[in-house]
Amino acid sequence: MGFTGISKLVTSNVGKSTNILWHDCPIGQTERQKLINQKGCVVWITGLSGSGKSTLACALSRELHSRGHLTYVLDGDNLRHGLNRDLSFKAEDRAENIRRVGEVAKLFADAGLICIASLISPYRSDRSACRNLLPKSSFIEVFLNAPIEVCEGRDPKGLYKLARAGKIKGFTGVDDPYEPPSDCEIVIQCKIGDCPSPQSMADQVVSYLEANGFLHD
């Protein structure tokens, strides 16, 4: 075996990539996790636009950081400024958006980080494909269950208003579907006039991570 850990020179074809080989390194996820005393995982926050995904992602990242944990936030809106700038909001582009972010999140988790992905991710099949990329139990799906009335009432970017006026087509929850999770790890319930604070949403996720051993090696 050489330095790159090629044990047998058998190449394979994956998607459109032909004759490729997997290289292993002696320092892997286990070694990295030991170094930072935590377990890599993906916290995947799904919900309507305006439900509070980015707010929760940032509150969670801040809370974990203050406790000495390494996190990284992958925010749908932000990633569409770079990695996913070539994608629209039609179903197949949303699927590709989620697939790419799932693959990136998998790398962060493999690096040992608590990766917080915050995307509308409206289709169950796309979220499920991301779940299947990760080892069992290290994909933690969080449903920010805020009714559209709450999200539309907030409308911080004025997008619901534009969608209702027909100036944005295919807006999630207005004229595009959102499929709520049927079986996810955490549900954060937000009702009209009664939403948990950002800190208490973050605390709910931290409790789950603590109880499931992600905050220790």
Ligand SMILES: Nc1ncnc2c1ncn2[C@@H]1O[C@H](COP(=O)(O)OS(=O)(=O)O)[C@@H](OP(=O)(O)O)[C@H]1O
């Ligand atoms: N048609 C349509 N539908 C939904 N959202 C729209 C649309 N057009 C633009 N936006 C803005 O894009 C943000 C959602 O991007 P995502 O990458 O999370 O979407 S998705 O997961 O691919 O469905 C979303 O951000 P959030 O409000 O933070 O969810 C919107 O600001």
Ligand SMILES: Nc1ncnc2c1ncn2[C@@H]1O[C@H](COP(=O)(O)OP(=O)(O)O)[C@@H](O)[C@H]1O
């Ligand atoms: N728990 C909450 N309680 C009250 N307001 C909230 C809460 N979470 C988010 N908000 C507000 O709602 C709006 C949308 O939140 P944001 O995090 O941008 O949602 P999303 O990322 O899902 O679009 C923002 O103005 C934010 O300040």
